[in-house]
Amino acid sequence: MKNAGTLVVTTPSDREIVMTRVFDAPRDLVFDAHTKPQLLKRWLTGPDGWTMDVCDVDLRVGGTYRFVWRHAAGGSEMGMGGVYREIVRPECIVQTERFDQAWYPGEGLGTLVLREQDGRTTLTSTMLYESKETRDMVLKSGMEGGVSASYDRLATVLESQISGATKGAA
Template identity: 50%
Template sequence: MNRTGTLTVSTPGDREVQMVRVFAAPRRLVFAALSQAELLKRWFSGPPGWSLQTCEIDARAGGRYRYVWHNSASGEVMGMSGEILEYVAPERMVSSERFDQAWYEGDAISSIVLSEAAGQTTLTLTVRYASQEVRDAVMKFPMAAGVEMGYDRLAAWLATDEAGAALADLG
């Protein structure tokens, strides 16, 4: 198990990468920030210089999603899409994942599980790849650093008045 700042990364099986992060926010708000396009747009921008230009999500089992990021300096575009396989608000979302660019062979399956205790939400993201070779290749990329950067932005947004208003809207 590796800890990279606020993110704990492990490989619980031969095809999986698991990342765990704790947020100082209620589970229903964290889940909403992961599953509602208008909230994803607040924090899911990618590395510095990148912005989320397309953010579409039909948040239900059988729904689809599409994200497209643009790099303002280089003009590069990175897209990702998939199908939501399971959707149990506010505790679990499982989806397929495929990048437009062939970063790795085949689709991956991403599972997000949220648990709450004492006002803190633990997010466990498990990504299962097509093979151990694909998982090992992905681990050579700075994937964990990118996920940690995104989750740091999410944590910062969760601490804002805007997030408090979103929580009030959730009821």
């Protein structure tokens, strides 16, 4: 699959980080990849060397999610979770985000918006933090590299979903 786009990161306000990427896939598939544990575990792993060992999703308003990642070298672990505040399939998900080992203060609020045109989906993920200092701390953390690597894997997962559907229809 050709890379439909690269990750674009912007900071439209003192408390927000907006990440945008285009995928060569319909938004139904991109939505599923963000909500189905069997797909999330294949791509949402950040930088190389990490795996997602826990992926619990209760996809309903007021439902929770819980993710735990483990690094192969040394076995360090990182966990996070949150609550779904809004779900409009296949257009939008709004959820809170709080890490177990609070490496930034408070919680973030994430909004995922998916827009499809001509079979391609533009994903826009906005994170709203409690302060400019927190936003800046996240920007300096290497988050962009981890998100970019994960989205590259997501493109591969989406390609396999499309290929599997095409083979199944043949």
